[in-house]
Amino acid sequence: MxxxxxxxxxxxxxxxxxxxxxxxxxxxxxxxxxxxxxxxxxxxxxxxxxxxxxxxxxxxxxxxxxxxxxxxVPDPRERAELVARFNAEREAEYAEVLERTPALLEEIATETARGRVTYAEVEESEADLDRFRSWMAKIVARDYFGASGHAAAQAGIERCAAALAEFEAAAVAAS
The missing domain is CATH 3.30.70 (Alpha-Beta Plaits)
Structure with a gap:
């Protein structure tokens, strides 16, 4: 059932x-x-x-x-339509996360290019990354039927985390 x-x-x-x-x-x-x-x-x-x-x-x-x-919902077709609607809503949320991660990557690249590799900049970028992670956790919690956008959004956040780790290492080396 x-x-x-x-x-x-x-x-x-x-x-x-x-x-x-x-x-x-x-x-x-x-x-x-x-x-x-x-x-x-x-x-x-x-x-x-x-x-x-x-x-x-x-x-x-x-x-x-x-x-x-x-x-x-005994009708398999009706049930599939409902699940598809749930997944479409999660897909839109995952897509928005993925759409916004390049801005953080760009911010880190811009600050690096300007030579502003400081603790304050690391802290600001870390707060942005934490917001992405928190947002993602909320989406995952309501992704009841395994929408396919999860992996791409998670990968976008992981790219941000890797860029931030490099940025932080540069800030430590510069201090």
């Missing part, structure tokens, strides 16, 4: 203004696939169900309504 999904429906009517944003951010961070406004789908896994149920309790406590229903 195929893995079930959670069908999540939330209404924040009657709740505080910020509740809608909280719901949207939480479900997007989990990788929710929106089928229509206020209705999304997520794999019915423990690591997903727990935060969804906490969110629904928060919504209800603040005057909204919501439910999570476990469903199966």
């Amino acid at each position: 195929e893995e079930p999904f959670l069908l999540i429906s939330v209404s924040t009517a009657g709740g505080p203004a910020g509740l809608r944003v909280t719901v949207w951010r939480t479900l997007r961070a989990l990788g929710g696939l929106y089928l229509q406004q206020s209705v999304c789908l997520l794999p019915a896994r423990d690591e997903v169900a727990r935060p969804v149920h906490r969110l629904l309790a928060q919504v209800r406590a603040k005057g909204g309504t919501g439910q999570a229903i476990t469903i199966t």
Whole structure:
């Protein structure tokens, strides 16, 4: 039997203004696939169900309504379409990481060419690399179906890490 999904429906009517944003951010961070406004789908896994149920309790406590229903999608074609939509969203995220890594490589190359191989520049580039790694970890956590862009995005981050290691070695040698 195929893995079930959670069908999540939330209404924040009657709740505080910020509740809608909280719901949207939480479900997007989990990788929710929106089928229509206020209705999304997520794999019915423990690591997903727990935060969804906490969110629904928060919504209800603040005057909204919501439910999570476990469903199966028996039609293989429909299920494949849903998985493809989940993967397309992750592919777009991985592509954005990969699209942004050249800027860090260029920054390191520019600072090296200018002779500004300093601890401050290393620290700044390290913070950028840490942001990439953190962003990547969030994408991987919601990549439930193994989108193919993961390897390329990870390789882009690793290129940045290697360039930063060389830059740092040059900064140590220069000091």
